[in-house]
Amino acid sequence: MDGQGAVLGRGITRPQFRLSPCAPGPIHYTRHMLSYQHIYHAGNLADVHKHSLLAWMLDYLTRKDKPLCYLETHAGRALYDLGDAAARKTGEAAQGIDRVRGWFDAGHPYARVLDAVQVAHGQRAYPGSPLIAARLLRPTDALHLAELHPGEHAALDLAMSPYRVKCHLMDGLDMAFAQTPPTPRRGLMLIDPSYEVKTDYATIPRAIAKLARAWNVGIIALWYPILTSKAHLPMLDDLKTAHPQALRHEVPFAPARPGHGMIGSGMFVINPPYGLDIEAKQRSAQFAKLR
Numbered sequence: 683m684d685g686q687g688a689v690l691g692r693g694i695t696r697p698q699f700r701l702s703p704c705a706p707g708p709i710h711y712t713r714h715m716l717s718y719q720h721i722y723h724a725g726n727l728a729d730v731h732k733h734s735l736l737a738w739m740l741d742y743l744t745r746k747d748k749p750l751c752y753l754e755t756h757a758g759r760a761l762y763d764l765g766d767a768a769a770r771k772t773g774e775a776a777q778g779i780d781r782v783r784g785w786f787d788a789g790h791p792y793a794r795v796l797d798a799v800q801v802a803h804g805q806r807a808y809p810g811s812p813l814i815a816a817r818l819l820r821p822t823d824a825l826h827l828a829e830l831h832p833g834e835h836a837a838l839d840l841a842m843s844p845y846r847v848k849c850h851l852m853d854g855l856d857m858a859f860a861q862t863p864p865t866p867r868r869g870l871m872l873i874d875p876s877y878e879v880k881t882d883y884a885t886i887p888r889a890i891a892k893l894a895r896a897w898n899v900g901i902i903a904l905w906y907p908i909l910t911s912k913a914h915l916p917m918l919d920d921l922k923t924a925h926p927q928a929l930r931h932e933v934p935f936a937p938a939r940p941g942h943g944m945i946g947s948g949m950f951v952i953n954p955p956y957g958l959d960i961e962a963k964q965r966s967a968q969f970a971k972l973r
């Protein structure tokens with residue numbers, strides 16, 4: 683199974699988890715088979731959007747000499763080889779970071795991490811979000827990462843072994859609830875699901891509302907796909923109603939393959955850091971040139 687289907691978001695055709703039907707409090711998942719593997723999509727245009735804004739936010743937060751906490755619910759394996767057959771098969775990195783690397787000058791935090799990771803791991807190495815965070819944060823900062831796929835978790839653990847990071851082999855939202863509010867309180871949570879289950883679109887706004895109540899100073903960033911099916915729209919309506927001050931930023935792009943359902947990338951950020959809107963506008967201008 684290669685995780686390349688086109689139905690939901692980043693190509694997921696099969697559910698991995700089922701939401702337990704009556705889960706009034708914490709949200710529980712029943713484990714099914716895991717099919718999504720980010721290696722097929724690493725470095726695509728959605729990653730460029732998400733990772734460049736994430737790197738900018740983390741860099742901004744480290745300008746203050748106060749420790750912070752980084753939480754990530756759906757970590758992936760953190761280090762990708764874009765020369766791998768899986769990555770070459772979809773060609774998404776070729777249409778993504780390989781095409782737009784020049785958007786980021788050497789001083790941009792995303793470019794700094796890309797360069798450092800290539801020096802450390804080779805020309806085709808690409809950092810996932812956990813490695814971007816580990817590279818930009820300081821020894822005084824706390825990092826908690828969750829990944830449910832045992833193989834991806836093992837790879838994550840290995841990639842993160844040089845850093846002081848806790849890699850949890852568990853459901854990401856369960857980890858988020860368990861760690862919220864985090865210590866230290868200042869910080870950012872990235873929620874980057876693969877949207878493998880249609881119920882994610884209903885579950886996530888409920889989970890975020892709960893997390894934001896428990897951690898009202900936290901920056902909570904959700905990635906979501908822009909889909910031809912418009913399946914993401916009710917989720918966005920719920921999010922906008924519950925968090926009217928949040929920043930929503932979307933960039934359009936051509937589908938990776940004819941008939942592929944994803945035609946853009948979105949970030950919904952609660953408590954956005956000062957200046958994120960300006961950074962996001964630069965991304966809008968850059969993505970507009972691709973059209």
Ligand SMILES: C[S@@+](CC[C@H](N)C(=O)[O-])C[C@H]1O[C@@H](n2cnc3c(N)ncnc32)[C@H](O)[C@@H]1O
Pocket residue numbers: 698699711716718719720729732755756757758759760809810811812828829830831834852853854855874875876
């Ligand atoms: C989109 S990928 C993550 C990519 C990563 N955030 C990045 O940008 O580099 C989603 C990951 O979530 C994992 N996953 C799926 N369901 C999960 C769950 N309920 N809890 C934690 N991880 C999960 C998948 O195995 C996959 O590795």
